[in-house]
Amino acid sequence: MSGLAAQMKNFNKGVMGQGNFAQARRHVPSPVPTSQPSPAASTPGGSGNGASSNPNSITKKKKPIKNNVVYSQPADTGMGQYIMTQVLHLVEHLKEVEKPLTRLQLEDFLQKPLDSTMVRVLKDHEKLVYDPVSDSYAFKPLHNIRSAQQLLTHLQASTTAQGLSVKELKDGWSGALQTIDELEASKDILVTRTKKDGQARMVWINDKSLNVSIDDGNSPQS
Template identity: 35%
Template sequence: MSKLAKDAAAFKNVLHRQDYTSWHSQPPPAGASSSSSSAVVDDAPSAGSKKNKAKSNIVYSQPADTGTGKDVNTQLIYIINELKRSLNPRRIEDLAFESGVTSLLSDTSLLEKLKSHDRVNYDVKTGLCSYKHEFNFRNKVSLLTEIQRQSRKGHGIAVRTLKEVWKEAPTAIEELEAEGEVFVTRTQKDGQLKMVFWNEIKPNEEEGGLSIEQEFRDVWHSLKVPTDADLLKQLDNDGMQRTAAEANVSKAPTKKKGKKGGAPRQRQVRITNTHLKDTIDLSRDYVHPPK
């Protein structure tokens, strides 16, 4: 057998033994040179090349996204929001690093805006800042006191505002609602707490406010309101008079506007120079001479 025939037979043997479902599922055939296996290894991409390719997509010319902006007023908003989330007074240094606005330590204009903000309390002696909330309470009793104070003024309090002061406020409000101390309005979509009002009528036998029994509720809802015709007929059968209808208020007659294109109104002409009536005749004494 010639050398060319032997090489062709070896190549067919390799193709027959090769499993194409997985390149590495079977070992290389016997007699295969190490160069072929090394070629297979060299063709497979390495993990390091993938990492290098991913790193090449980074654009180093873009500035880092700090998220706090460069404008002074924008940075002040981030600082105020960070201070608002804190329940205790904060140092300027801690507030600068935790809010991400490190320029607060070097920018005097930003620091002065923070100190003079209407929602910030700054203690000159201690150097501490605290957020000035609309309400001040930290327990269930003081929460009820604030609700009573606002309800006496004729309005309730938004639960979202109370939650900003005290995180446990929604739980306390639900407990007060179960005890009959407050009324709560909820959203129609998901039933979340919306507004809270003080219940002035307590549910007890001395002050009233007891819940109505289900039997009376069913009787109330079973009543049907008659139509107007049936109601008038029943009144006549019982000998009762109807209420007098309100008299129609007479309106003043309105003048009709004239049609467009009508005859123009004749206005009275005001006569001037009446003091010259008996002395000078303008039509006779001041006639233009003929040309």
């Protein structure tokens, strides 16, 4: 019986101890919560170190700054500029001679053979006409006119009254101005000229059938 009494005594002491513990917990003041950082402080650029004070926040590693500089190839390695310079010389030469020249004649002018790149550029050039039969190149003017008869034929076939620009005629025809002066003197064409220096600007065909002599009334009557 003494053993049972001892067990009851220990049980009561445990219960009383738990009650005191619960009572003690009710009287312990709650810990003061730490102030949480404001959203502005935790955002990049905000004041304070809110991101580091939050134990639940995940520290992000800064990404390395990429170099946005693009290193492109040189705009010109020298060879491209050399080829275009040679092509320009050939185009001007063909414009001056005003006749087709073969590949051998062009090579003689340059004093060097034409490589495959230059040949391709010449064939595709907008100011040149290539003849595969004779393997020759000719300058292509704005108007295929290089003689007085060709000029008259072109003006007669024109269906507009706008006339033809002398500046365009001079493109690829070195004798344009002299021929215009001659056709104007023979009254085959009409020419407008600048007031400052008298340079020809525009030309038209002169339809002589429209030239009608008018009697001024002073002619003697029969």
